[in-house]
Amino acid sequence: MAVAAVGGGNPYIPKLAEILKVKEESPDVKTFTFKLKNGEFNFKAGQFVEVSVFGMGEAPFTLSSSPFDTEKFEVSIMRVGSVTAAIHQKKEGDIVGIRGPYGTHFPLEKCEGKNITIVGGGIGIAPLRSLIYALIHEREKYNNIKVLYGAREPRLIVYKDLWDEFKKHVEVYLTVDFADETWKGHVGVVTSLFDVVKVDPKDNMAFVCGPPIMIKFVTQKLLELGFAPENIHLSLERMMKCGIGKCGHCNIGKYYVCRDGAVFTYDMIKDIPNPF
């Protein structure tokens, strides 16, 4: 038995990180700000990390903060199971484990001089928030930017305090499936926004993330509008476990989502049966 230095070339060993901040976004979503105990953290918008809650387990989350911040990073986590419930109990100063960043990223290099259409549903807006930060950081490089975001109900809209800030730099359209008395905006599923927002597919790069059914219908809509399959970027999610293309859990067709995605162009996955 040889005892290896912690981490030393072993991709399964998490790095320790401290929780700097916990922010409640909606009744079941919290955004956690982390800082690695040792070193900087560099990533690109669209990439994900594996977060270890010690004594519970590990789960994948896409980074939702600006990739231009190398000091700290954020993930927004919806409480849906054992690991996510455990992390929702965590407070400032608590320690978690981080592996990554893993996976492909949104190709900003392909977007220069182009129009950009971002479509998010529910907590699926998290990776797109990272993209929006990145685009705003170098706003002059890009043409028109539209963000279409839908949540089930007004109280489930996340990043409530950010939308006004984003509106200074990009066009923002919000919708809810079910309105309440506080809601003055559009009502309907996110694809219904395309009836009121004019989107020209020419020189337009689309970025989509949300629940599988939403991704499916948004993709259909974008194709109908005339978007080229290679210009539709989808952030998919599977049970990414190892993050490095070994454990087999996130396999779709010939891809491992953790290694060949999670950002795919529709062109890459269109021939796979039931890719969503």
Add this chain to the structure above:
Amino acid sequence: MLTEDMLDEVGIERRAGPPPKFLFLPPREKMFEYFLRGDVEIKVSLEELEGVLLLGLRACDLKALEMLDKVLLEEPADAYYKAKRENVTIISLDCAEPSDSCFCVALGLKPYAEGGFDLNMSRVDGGYLLEAGSERGRELLTLLEEFTEDASSSQLEERQKKREDVTKRLEEKYVVKSAAKIKEDVSLLEDEYFEGLAGMCVECFGCIYSCPTCYCFYVFEEPEDETWRRVRIWDPCLSEAFQRVAAV
């Protein structure tokens, strides 16, 4: 050449049941452990297999290892697999009596190894021919010098003939198809065909114990007193829960 009685005792003509992956990717493996009290401190131990020799692997076993290597040694390499895989010596053996269930030629393989071994053994009249396939194998041949003699040309011919005979016997059993052709044939099968196959599966997951190439694993945390372990176990892709999305 090594004499026959030296090895008959070991019984290498009989194939081992479990595939070699048991050794390199065990059914259950500790990845690391940590204490939850105070600061989290992660302890990792990588098990290396020193002085382990795998004797009598067939060409199909070596091909299976080649496929596992492709997945698990591709960067970033699986540290646990790599630590075990690196120091094991492999001595393979030509297949003299393929069983009724053998199908190597149908996948474009030969019943004898063409690479992936340190030493390969071929049975000929009166003993075995030894061939080195790596630096480690050449070192072994040097060590065995006093027990071996140079192979004669007639022995080399005998090996060639035996290899051709076994290959021919297997090829008569199977129409040899290219991998591309097999892929095409499979793509033409209707969903009902696979539904029929799936209907026979009772989810016992015995398949992962006999398959020499499947490598998927599941990871979980396990406590013991005040220590926690992260453990991985083989995970069958035929299980319904295998591809459950998120919800963790």
